Amino acid sequence: MSRTQLESExxxxxxxxxxYKAKGLKLxxxxxxxxxxxxxxxxxxxxxxxxxxxxxAEDGTDLCNYGVLDxxxxxKRLMAEMLGVSAGQVFIGGNSSLNLMHDCMxxxxxxxxxxxxxxxxxxxxxxxLCPSPGYDRHFAVAANFGFELVSLPMTEEGPDMDExxxxxxxxxxxxxxxxxxxxxxxxxxxxxxxxxxxxxLSPAAGDFRIFWDNAYAVHDLYPGQGDVLxxxxxxxxxxxxQDMALMFTSTSKITFPGAGIxxxxxxxxxxxxxxxxxxxxxxxxxxxNQLRHVRFLPDMKAVNALMVKHADFLRPKFEAVQEALxxxxxxxxxxxxxxxxxxxxxxxxxxxxxxxxxxxLCKEAGVVMTDAGAPFPHxxxxxxxxxxxxxxxxxxxxxxxxATLLCICAKIACAEKLLAD
Amino acid sequence: MSRTQLESExxxxxxxxxxYKAKGLKLxxxxxxxxxxxxxxxxxxxxxxxxxxxxxAEDGTDLCNYGVLDxxxxxKRLMAEMLGVSAGQVFIGGNSSLNLMHDCMxxxxxxxxxxxxxxxxxxxxxxxLCPSPGYDRHFAVAANFGFELVSLPMTEEGPDMDExxxxxxxxxxxxxxxxxxxxxxxxxxxxxxxxxxxxxLSPAAGDFRIFWDNAYAVHDLYPGQGDVLxxxxxxxxxxxxQDMALMFTSTSKITFPGAGIxxxxxxxxxxxxxxxxxxxxxxxxxxxNQLRHVRFLPDMKAVNALMVKHADFLRPKFEAVQEALxxxxxxxxxxxxxxxxxxxxxxxxxxxxxxxxxxxLCKEAGVVMTDAGAPFPHxxxxxxxxxxxxxxxxxxxxxxxxATLLCICAKIACAEKLLAD
Numbered sequence: 001m002s003r004t005q006l007e008s009e010x011x012x013x014x015x016x017x018x019x020y021k022a023k024g025l026k027l028x029x030x031x032x033x034x035x036x037x038x039x040x041x042x043x044x045x046x047x048x049x050x051x052x053x054x055x056x057a058e059d060g061t062d063l064c065n066y067g068v069l070d071x072x073x074x075x076k077r078l079m080a081e082m083l084g085v086s087a088g089q090v091f092i093g094g095n096s097s098l099n100l101m102h103d104c105m106x107x108x109x110x111x112x113x114x115x116x117x118x119x120x121x122x123x124x125x126x127x128x129l130c131p132s133p134g135y136d137r138h139f140a141v142a143a144n145f146g147f148e149l150v151s152l153p154m155t156e157e158g159p160d161m162d163e164x165x166x167x168x169x170x171x172x173x174x175x176x177x178x179x180x181x182x183x184x185x186x187x188x189x190x191x192x193x194x195x196x197x198x199x200x201l202s203p204a205a206g207d208f209r210i211f212w213d214n215a216y217a218v219h220d221l222y223p224g225q226g227d228v229l230x231x232x233x234x235x236x237x238x239x240x241x242q243d244m245a246l247m248f249t250s251t252s253k254i255t256f257p258g259a260g261i262x263x264x265x266x267x268x269x270x271x272x273x274x275x276x277x278x279x280x281x282x283x284x285x286x287x288x289n290q291l292r293h294v295r296f297l298p299d300m301k302a303v304n305a306l307m308v309k310h311a312d313f314l315r316p317k318f319e320a321v322q323e324a325l326x327x328x329x330x331x332x333x334x335x336x337x338x339x340x341x342x343x344x345x346x347x348x349x350x351x352x353x354x355x356x357x358x359x360x361l362c363k364e365a366g367v368v369m370t371d372a373g374a375p376f377p378h379x380x381x382x383x384x385x386x387x388x389x390x391x392x393x394x395x396x397x398x399x400x401x402x403a404t405l406l407c408i409c410a411k412i413a414c415a416e417k418l419l420a421d
Numbered sequence: 422m423s424r425t426q427l428e429s430e431x432x433x434x435x436x437x438x439x440x441y442k443a444k445g446l447k448l449x450x451x452x453x454x455x456x457x458x459x460x461x462x463x464x465x466x467x468x469x470x471x472x473x474x475x476x477x478a479e480d481g482t483d484l485c486n487y488g489v490l491d492x493x494x495x496x497k498r499l500m501a502e503m504l505g506v507s508a509g510q511v512f513i514g515g516n517s518s519l520n521l522m523h524d525c526m527x528x529x530x531x532x533x534x535x536x537x538x539x540x541x542x543x544x545x546x547x548x549x550l551c552p553s554p555g556y557d558r559h560f561a562v563a564a565n566f567g568f569e570l571v572s573l574p575m576t577e578e579g580p581d582m583d584e585x586x587x588x589x590x591x592x593x594x595x596x597x598x599x600x601x602x603x604x605x606x607x608x609x610x611x612x613x614x615x616x617x618x619x620x621x622l623s624p625a626a627g628d629f630r631i632f633w634d635n636a637y638a639v640h641d642l643y644p645g646q647g648d649v650l651x652x653x654x655x656x657x658x659x660x661x662x663q664d665m666a667l668m669f670t671s672t673s674k675i676t677f678p679g680a681g682i683x684x685x686x687x688x689x690x691x692x693x694x695x696x697x698x699x700x701x702x703x704x705x706x707x708x709x710n711q712l713r714h715v716r717f718l719p720d721m722k723a724v725n726a727l728m729v730k731h732a733d734f735l736r737p738k739f740e741a742v743q744e745a746l747x748x749x750x751x752x753x754x755x756x757x758x759x760x761x762x763x764x765x766x767x768x769x770x771x772x773x774x775x776x777x778x779x780x781x782l783c784k785e786a787g788v789v790m791t792d793a794g795a796p797f798p799h800x801x802x803x804x805x806x807x808x809x810x811x812x813x814x815x816x817x818x819x820x821x822x823x824a825t826l827l828c829i830c831a832k833i834a835c836a837e838k839l840l841a842d
Contacts, residue, residue, distance in 0.1 A: 039485045043472035046709075050471075051464035064460045066678040094515050095707040102702035106527055109542075110566060119567075121530075121542040137701075144701040145531060146540075257487040259709040280558075280565040281523035286516040286707065288467075288680040 003419065010415040013408055017365065020405050025366035027402040029321075031393040032184070032344045033257050038313040038392075041306060042255040045296035049288060063287040069279055070271070074298075075261060075290040081300050082217050083247050083265035084231040090263055091271055091278070094285045097250035097262035101211060102141050104246050104264065107277045108174060108209065109145045114273055115243060116207025120145075120174055129167055129176035131159035133347060133375030133386050135184040138177040138213065147174070149377035154183070158190035161197040168203035175209045181229045182216035185347045185375050185388035187340020189227035199235035201244065210245040216343040217249050218300075221315045223308045226342050233265065242267035251293060253344065254303060254310075261285075261293050314344075317391040320400035321346060328407025334414035337389075346389040347375075348406075354413040355384045361409035367402045424840065431836040434829055438786065441826050446787035448823040450742075452814040453605070453765040454678050459734040459813075462727060463676040466717035470709060484708040490700055491692070495719075496682060496711040502721050503638050504668050504686030505652040511686055512695055515706045518671035518683035522632060523562050525667050525685065528698045529595060529630065530566045535694055536664060537628025541566075541595055550588055550597035552580035554768060554796030554807050556605040559598040559634065568595070570798035575604070579611035582618040589624035596630045602650045603637035606768045606796050606809035608761020610648035620656035622665065631666040637764040638670050639721075642736045644729045647763050654686065663688035672714060674765065675724060675731075682706075682714050735765075738812040741821035742767060749828025755835035756828075758810075767810040768796075769827075775834040776805045782830035788823045 001009065049055070055063050057072035070076070071092025080090045093100040112118045120126045128142035132151045139149055150173070152163040159178065167173055178198075180190040190198075198210060212232055220226030236242045245267075251260035264274060297303050322339060325348070329335040337348040350358060355372035362369050370388040373381040389406070391399045422430065470476070476484050478493035491497070492513025501511045514521040533539045541547045549563035553572045560570055571594070573584040580599065588594055599619075601611040611619075619631060633653055641647030657663045666688075672681035685695060718724050743760060746769070750756040758769040771779060776793035783790050791809040794802040810827070812820045 033487045036483060036486070039483075042485075043476075046474075047471045050468045053467075055464075062457060062460075064463075064677045064680065065457070066454045066673075068679075096703040096705075099703040106531075109531065110527075119542075121540075137704075140701055144698070252487075256485045256709065258489075258705055259485065259707045277565070280561055282517045282520040284517075284679055286680045286710065288677065289707065289710070 006415055006419055010412065010419065013412045013415065017361070017408050017412060020408065021365045025401070025405070027366060027398050028368040028394060029389050029391060029399065029402045029406070030368045030370045032390045033393050034253060034310070035313065035393055035395070038310055039256060041309050042296065045255060045292055048295040049292045055288065055291065057287070057291065061287070063291050066283050068287055069282070069284045070275055071263070071285070072287055072290050074294040078294055078297065078299065079249065079261070079263035080265065082303065083214060083249055083263060085233045085247065085265040088268055089233070089265055089271060091266070091274055092285060092290060093262040093264065095259055095262065095289070097213065097215065097248045097252065098137055098141070100262050100264055101138070101213065101248055103278065103281070104211070104274065105141055105145055107274060108207070111277060113207035113209060114269055116205065123172065125172045127170065127173045129164060129173060130377045131176070131178065132377065133185050133381070133388070134177060135179055135213070136374045136379065138211070139377050142177070143378065151377050151382075154186055156188055158188070158194035161194055165197070165201065168201055168205075168208060171204040173203065173208065174205050175211055177211050177213070179213050179215055180232070181214055181227060182219055182340055182343025184215070184343065185345040187338045187343050187345055187347060189229050192230045195230035195232055195235055199232060199239045199241060201241070208244065212245050212247040214247055214249045215253070218303055218307050219253060219310070219344070220307065220342040221311050221318055222341055223304070223311050243269050246270060254306060255293060255296065259289070261290055314392055316396050317394065317399045318346065320396050321389060321391045321403040324400050324403035324407060328404060329410065332411055332414070335410055344390060344392050346391065348387040348389055348410070350385050350387065350410050351414045351417055352383045352385050354410065354417050355381060355387050357413035357416065358387060358406070358409045361412055362406055365405055365409070367405050369406065427836055427840055431833065431840065434833045434836065438782070438829050438833060441829065442786045446822070446826070448787060448819050449789040449815060450810050450812060450820065450823045450827070451789045451791045453811045454814050455674060455731070456734065456814055456816070459731055460677060462730050463717065466676060466713055469716040470713045476709065476712065478708070478712065482708070484712050487704050489708055490703070490705045491696055492684070492706070493708055493711050495715040499715055499718065499720065500670065500682070500684035501686065503724065504635060504670055504684060506654045506668065506686040509689055510654070510692060511684055512692055512699070513706060513711060514683040514685065516680055516683065516710070518634065518636065518669045518673065519558055519562070521683050521685055522559070522634065522669055524699065524702070525632070525695065526562055526566055528695060529628070532698060534628035534630060535690055537626065544593065546593045548591065548594045550585065550594060551798045552597070552599065553798065554606050554802070554809070555598060556600055556634070557795045557800070559632070560798050563598070564799065572798050572803075575607055577609055579609070579615035582615055586618070586622065589622055589626075589629060592625040594624065594629065595626050596632055598632050598634070600634050600636055601653070602635055602648060603640060603761055603764025605636070605764065606766040608759045608764050608766055608768060610650050613651045616651035616653055616656055620653060620660045620662060622662070629665065633666050633668040635668055635670045636674070639724055639728045640674060640731070640765070641728065641763040642732050642739055643762055644725070644732050664690050667691060675727060676714060676717065680710070682711055735813055737817050738815065738820045739767065741817050742810060742812045742824040745821050745824035745828060749825060750831065753832055753835070756831055765811060765813050767812065769808040769810055769831070771806050771808065771831050772835045772838055773804045773806050775831065775838050776802060776808050778834035778837065779808060779827070779830045782833055783827055786826055786830070788826050790827065
C-alpha cells in the first residue's frame with residue numbers, strides 16, 4: 001500500500017471508528033471468567049449438602065469438625081485423575097489454586113525444597129523463568145517474593161526449550177511458570193516433545209521446580225476433539241526426575257470461580273515436604289466444600305459431561321470473535337492470532353509498537369481489553385504487540401461487536417505506526 | 422505427710438490406678454474441639470444456600486464468580502462487630518484464622534510492615550514473644566519462619582507486662598502472640614490494665630505487631646456472666662498506636678471447625694498493606710461460604726443466641742471436670758488449676774517435674790491428654806508442671822471419669838517425686 005493509499009485507508013477507518021464511538025458502547029473482553037449463565041450449571045451442587053445429608057467422608061471422617069490436612073480420599077481421587085497422578089501424589093487445597101502456588105513459592109522462599117540447600121531467601125538473586133506471553137498473576141507471585149523474572153519466548157509448541165535448557169544452567173534459576181494446556185493467553189498446548197524436554201531437564205539448582213499450572217486440563221471447546229497434553233508425571237517417572245515438578249489445578253472454571261477446590265499434584269517426596277510445611281499454617285481446608293464437589297462430580301465422567309455444557313456456552317463466543325478477526329484482519333497484513341481449541345483466551349499479535357495504542361483506542365470507544373503488556377513480566381511487552389482477548393464473560397453479539405471494534409482499532413494503530421515510521 | 426505416710430498413700434493410689442487400668446478405658450481430654458452433637462447446632466446453615474436462593478451480596482456482587490478480595494460487606498460487618506472494629510478495619514479470610522495469622526507472619530517475613538524497614542528475613546535473629554503457657558500452633562508458626570521464640574510468663578491477668586515492656590526494647594523483637602480472652606490453655610481473660618499496657622507499648626521495632634487472636638471472643642460458658650475484654654482497638658486509638666495490633670477471629674467454634682470463615686481486624690493502614698500483599702496470592706476467599714454464614718448469623722444477636730446453645734453443651738463438661746479436680750486434688754497440696762468462665766481449656770499445674778509422668782500414666786491407663794509441654798515454645802515446659810485439659814470433645818461422664826483418673830495419676834506422679842527428692 002502506498003503512503004497515500006494508507007492515509008486514505010486510515011481516514012476511512014477513523015470514520016468507521018467514530019461511528020462506533022457514537023454508539024456509546026460498554027463492552028468488555030478483558031475478563032477470563034465465565035458468564036453468569038454458565039456458572040449456573042453448577043447451582044445444583046449447592047443442594048447436595050443439606051442438614052439431612054451424611055456429612056462424613058467415605059473413610060468415616062466427620063467433615064463438620066477439625067482434621068485432615070491433605071483432603072478427603074474421594075476428593076484426592078478425583079483431583080488425582082484430573083492431574084494425571086496417583087491419589088498419594090495429591091494435596092487438596094482451598095478455593096484458590098493461585099493461593100496454593102503462592103504457598104508453594106513461599107515454602108521455597110522460607111525452606112527451599114528437597115534437593116536444595118535451604119530457603120531461597122538466603123540466596124542472592126533468585127530467578128524465575130517466565131515464558132511470555134503468560135499469566136500475569138503467576139509472574140506477580142514470583143515478583144512478590146523479590147525474585148528476578150526472566151522472560152523467554154513462547155512458541156506454538158510451548159516455551160522455547162532451547163532457551164529453557166540454556167537458562168537452567170544458572171543455579172540461581174529456581175523454577176519456571178507453565179500453563180501447559182490451552183495456555184493463558186496463547187491457547188496453545190505444549191507438544192509431546194516440549195513435555196519430554198521438560199521431563200529431561202537437568203537444572204543446576206537441585207531444588208529447581210516446574211510450576212505446572214494445568215488450569216485448563218478439561219476445558220475443551222470441542223469436546224472429544226480437544227488437545228491432548230502428554231502426562232508430565234509419567235514423563236518424569238521415565239526420566240527419574242519426579243521431584244522436579246509441582247502441578248496445580250482447580251475446579252474454579254468447572255464449578256464456581258472463587259468457591260471451588262484446588263489441588264497440588266507432585267511426587268510423594270514433594271507432597272511429604274509440602275504437607276510438613278502446610279501443617280504449620282492450617283489444620284486443613286474446607287472439607288465440606290470438598291464433599292459438595294465430589295457429590296456433584298463423583299468422577300471424571302461427570303466432570304467431562306459438565307465441561308461439554310460449559311463448551312456449549314463458550315464455543316459460540318470464541319467462534320464469534322474468530323469470525324470478527326477473520327473478517328476484520330485476515331487481509332490486513334498487520335495481525336496474526338491464535339485459534340485455541342480450549343481454555344479462556346485468544347492471543348492477538350499486531351505490528352510492533354501497536355498494542356497499547358489499540359487498547360487505548362478500544363477503551364475510548366467503550367471496549368475494555370486486558371492492559372497491553374499484562375501477560376509479560378512486570379506488565380511490559382518488549383515489542384508492544386500482544387493483546388489478550390477473553391471472549392467468555394460477554395454475550396455472543398457483544399463479544400462479536402467488541403472484537404469487530406478491536407479490529408478497527410488495531411488497523412488504525414498499525415496504519416498510524418506505518419505512516420509514522 | 423511423713424515419708425511412711427507418703428509411701429502408704431502412693432501404694433493406695435497405685436492400687437486405685439490399677440483398678441482403672443483394668444477397665445480398659447479409651448478416653449480423650451486432649452482435643453480442643455466441639456463434640457459432634459454441638460457442631461450439629463449449625464447444620465441448618467447448610468440449607469440456607471440452595472440453587473433457588475439469591476447468591477448475591479447486598480451490594481449486588483455475584484458470589485458465584487471471581488472477585489472481592491477482602492470479603493462481602495455483610496460478612497465484614499458481622500466480623501467487625503465480633504472483633505470490636507469498624508467494617509473498614511476488617512479483612513475476611515478463608516476457613517482458617519491460623520492460616521491468616523501465618524499469612525500475616527509471612528507478609529512480615531517477606532515485606533515487613535509499615536513503620537519498619539522491609540522484610541524480616543533480611544534481619545538477623547528476629548524474635549517473637551510467646552507468653553507461656555500458650556497456644557502451641559501460634560508458637561509453631563513463628564518457629565516455622567525461623568524466628569527465635571522468647572518465652573515469658575503468663576499471670577492471672579495476662580502476660581507479665583513488666584517482662585513484655587522490658588523485652589520490646591530489643592529491636593529484634595517483632596511481635597507477641599496473645600489469646601486475650603479465655604486464653605488457651607489458662608482460660609483467663611486479660612485484665613483492663615494489661616490491655617491498656619499493651620496499647621501503650623513503645624517497642625524499639627517500628628514494625629512490631631501484637632498478634633491478638635481473639636479466638637474465644639463470644640465463647641462464654643455462663644452467658645451473660647462472661648468475662649469482658651477491654652477493646653484493644655479502642656485502647657490503641659486512645660494511645661494513637663492503631664498500627665501496632667493485628668487482631669484475628671473466626672467462626673471455627675461457632676459454626677463448623679474447619680469450614681467457617683475467618684477475619685483480620687486492624688487499622689486501615691495495616692488492612693491496606695495486608696490487602697496489597699494478599700492480592701498477590703489470591704483473587705479472594707470463598708464468598709459463598711461467607712454468604713452462608715451471614716444468612717445463618719445475620720448479626721451478633723444471632724451469634725450470641727447460638728453461643729448460648731453451645732454453652733449448654735460445654736458447661737456441664739467443664740463442671741464435671743472441675744468437680745473431679747475438686748474431689749481429687751483440692752486437699753492434695755500438689756496441684757492448682759484454673760476455673761475459666763469460657764473458652765475450651767482448663768489448665769492444671771502440678772509440682773515441678775510431674776507433668777510428663779502424669780500424662781504418661783494417663784496414657785497407660787487409656788486416657789489421652791495433650792502432651793505435657795505442648796503449650797510452651799518448642800514443646801518444652803521448663804518446670805514440667807503444666808497440663809492442658811480439653812473437656813469439650815468427650816461426653817460428660819467420660820470427661821468426669823478421665824479427669825478422675827487424671828487426678829490419681831497426678832497424685833502418683835507427685836508422690837513419686839516427693840519420695841525421690
